[in-house]
Amino acid sequence: MSTRSIVPFGPQHPVLPEPIHLDLVLEDEKVVEAVPSIGFVHRGLEKLVEKRDFNDYVYIAERICGICSFMHGMGYCEAAEHIMNVEVPERAKYLRTIWCEMSRIHSHLLWLGLLADAFGFESLFMQSWRLREKILDMFEYSTGGRVIFSVNKIGGQRRDMPDDMIRDFLSIFDGMEQELKTMAATFLEDYAVNTRLRGVGFLTEQQAHDLGAVGPFMRASGIALDTRKKGYAAYPNIEFEPITSTVGDCYARTDVRIHEIFQSIDIIRQAAAKIPQGEVAVPVKGFPNGEYMMRVEQPRGEAVYYLKANGTRFLDRVRVRTPTFANLPGMLETLKGCQLADVPILILTIDPCISCTER
Amino acid sequence: MNVFSFSKTTLKNLFSAPATRPYPQQPRQYPERTRGHVEIDIEHCVFCGLCSRKCPADAIRVDRAAGTWSIERFGCIQCSYCVDSCPKKCLSMKQTYTAPAPEKSVDTYQKKPAAPAKEPEAAPKGENEHA
Ligand code: SF4
Numbered sequence: 001m002s003t004r005s006i007v008p009f010g011p012q013h014p015v016l017p018e019p020i021h022l023d024l025v026l027e028d029e030k031v032v033e034a035v036p037s038i039g040f041v042h043r044g045l046e047k048l049v050e051k052r053d054f055n056d057y058v059y060i061a062e063r064i065c066g067i068c069s070f071m072h073g074m075g076y077c078e079a080a081e082h083i084m085n086v087e088v089p090e091r092a093k094y095l096r097t098i099w100c101e102m103s104r105i106h107s108h109l110l111w112l113g114l115l116a117d118a119f120g121f122e123s124l125f126m127q128s129w130r131l132r133e134k135i136l137d138m139f140e141y142s143t144g145g146r147v148i149f150s151v152n153k154i155g156g157q158r159r160d161m162p163d164d165m166i167r168d169f170l171s172i173f174d175g176m177e178q179e180l181k182t183m184a185a186t187f188l189e190d191y192a193v194n195t196r197l198r199g200v201g202f203l204t205e206q207q208a209h210d211l212g213a214v215g216p217f218m219r220a221s222g223i224a225l226d227t228r229k230k231g232y233a234a235y236p237n238i239e240f241e242p243i244t245s246t247v248g249d250c251y252a253r254t255d256v257r258i259h260e261i262f263q264s265i266d267i268i269r270q271a272a273a274k275i276p277q278g279e280v281a282v283p284v285k286g287f288p289n290g291e292y293m294m295r296v297e298q299p300r301g302e303a304v305y306y307l308k309a310n311g312t313r314f315l316d317r318v319r320v321r322t323p324t325f326a327n328l329p330g331m332l333e334t335l336k337g338c339q340l341a342d343v344p345i346l347i348l349t350i351d352p353c354i355s356c357t358e359r
Numbered sequence: 360m361n362v363f364s365f366s367k368t369t370l371k372n373l374f375s376a377p378a379t380r381p382y383p384q385q386p387r388q389y390p391e392r393t394r395g396h397v398e399i400d401i402e403h404c405v406f407c408g409l410c411s412r413k414c415p416a417d418a419i420r421v422d423r424a425a426g427t428w429s430i431e432r433f434g435c436i437q438c439s440y441c442v443d444s445c446p447k448k449c450l451s452m453k454q455t456y457t458a459p460a461p462e463k464s465v466d467t468y469q470k471k472p473a474a475p476a477k478e479p480e481a482a483p484k485g486e487n488e489h490a
C-alpha cells in the first residue's frame with residue numbers, strides 16, 4: 001500500500017464557489033475517501049420563524065437560496081396554505097408553475113456555465129450565462145426582482161403576468177431554444193468535453209436509491225422519480241415525464257439537466273396555453289394551526305418543508321430539507337476511487353448549493 | 360463525437376453585436392416593475408405604523424409624536440410588503456436602487472405641521488443620520 005496523504009479542499013476553492021470543506025484522503029493521485037465538513041455559512045433562518053409573523057416569513061424563506069428563491073418561497077406558502085385550508089386560485093397555480101420552470105431553466109443554465117468553467121471552457125461558460133441573463137431579465141420584467149422575486153404570498157401571488165407579457169416570453173423562449181440546441185451540441189458531442197465527463201463519477205441505481213439521492217443526480221442513475229408528479233401548483237394539468245438516463249456518470253447528469261431545460265420550456269408553453277383568467281390571490285384570515293410536510297421539486301431535487309403552527313402569529317417550527325443535503329452521501333460515494341483532478345467536476349455534477357443546505 | 364462543435368458559435372460571435380451594454384455610457388433601462396427603493400409621500404402619511412410592523416427587515420421607524428417616518432436604506436430588502444400594506448397608499452416602489460455608500464444610512468422624512476392646508480411640498484429628503 002502506498003502512503004496516504006490528506007489534501008484539504010475548500011471551503012474556498014477556485015472552481016467551486018460553495019463553502020464546503022472536504023478532506024480528501026489520497027493514495028498517489030487516487031481519492032480513497034472524502035470526509036466532508038459543512039457549517040461555514042449557517043444563518044439561523046429556521047430559528048427566525050419564532051420571531052417573525054408567518055406572513056413576513058415568506059420573504060425570509062425566499063432568502064434561503066439565491067437560485068431557487070422562488071421555489072423556497074412557494075414551498076413555504078403551499079405548506080402554510082395546506083395548514084390553513086386555503087384554495088389558491090387557478091391562475092395563481094399556473095403562474096407558480098411558469099415561474100418555477102423559469103427558475104429551473106435559470107438554475108440549470110447557471111450550472112452548465114459553472115461546469116464549463118470547471119473543465120476550463122471559458123467561452124462556453126460565457127454562452128451559458130448569456131442565455132441565463134435573458135431569464136433573469138424576464139424575471140425582472142414579470143416580478144420586479146432578478147434574484148429575489150417576492151411574488152409569493154400565502155393565498156396566491158402578489159403579481160399577475162398580463163397575457164401579452166406571457167406571449168412575449170414565449171417568443172423569447174422560441175429563440176432561446178434554438179440557441180440552446182447549438183450550445184447543447186457542444187456539451188454533449190464535443191470531443192474535449194466528452195473526455196472530461198464520460199466514464200467518471202459513476203453512481204449506480206442501487207447506490208442512488210440506498211443513499212437517498214434526489215433530483216437530476218438520481219434521475220441520471222436511472223430512477224424515474226420527480227416530485228412534480230406528486231402534483232402541486234398546476235403540475236397535475238401538465239403533461240411531462242421525468243427525464244432519466246441509465247448510465248450514472250457525469251455525462252449522464254449533464255445530459256439529464258440539458259434535457260430538463262428543454263422540458264421546462266415545453267412545460268411553460270403548456271402552462272401558457274392553459275392558463276385561465278381570474279384572480280391571482282385570495283384573502284387569508286386567521287392564524288394557522290397544525291402541521292404539514294410539503295415536497296417540491298427544485299432544480300437540484302426534492303426539497304421538503306415541514307411547518308408546525310400553534311394557532312398564533314408565530315410558527316413553532318419550520319424545517320427545510322434541501323436537495324443538496326440529500327445528495328451529499330451520494331457525492332461522497334462517487335468521489336471514492338476517482339482521480340484528484342476530477343474532484344471539482346464530480347462535486348459540481350451534483351449541483352451543490354451548500355448555502356441553502358445550511359440555511 | 361465532434362471536434363469543432365463550438366466554432367459556429369465563435370464565428371457568429373465575431374459578427375454579431377455585443378451581448379453586454381457599454382456601462383456607464385449607456386445607463387440601464389429598468390423595467391416598470393423593478394423594485395429599487397421605497398419612496399414615501401409623507402404629506403399623506405397618517406403615522407399608523409402598519410408599514411413598520413409589517414416590514415420583515417425592521418427597516419422602518421414611525422414616530423407619530425414627532426411626525427417622522429424613517430427608513431434604513433441598507434436594511435430594506437425591497438420586498439415591497441410595506442407598499443402593499445399601507446392603508447393610505449402613500450408608499451411606492453421606485454425603480455432606481457439606493458446608491459452604494461461607505462456607511463449605512465437612515466433617511467428621515469418629516470411631515471410639515473398640519474396648519475395651512477396648501478403648503479408647497481416638503482423637501483422629500485431629510486438629513487442623513489448614520490445608523
Ligand atoms: S402604513 Fe402608510 S400611513 Fe401608515 S405609517 Fe406607514 S406610510 Fe404612513
Ligand code: SF4
Nearest residue numbers: 414435436438439441
Ligand atoms: S420594502 Fe420590505 S424591507 Fe423595505 S421597508 Fe418595505 S417592508 Fe421593509
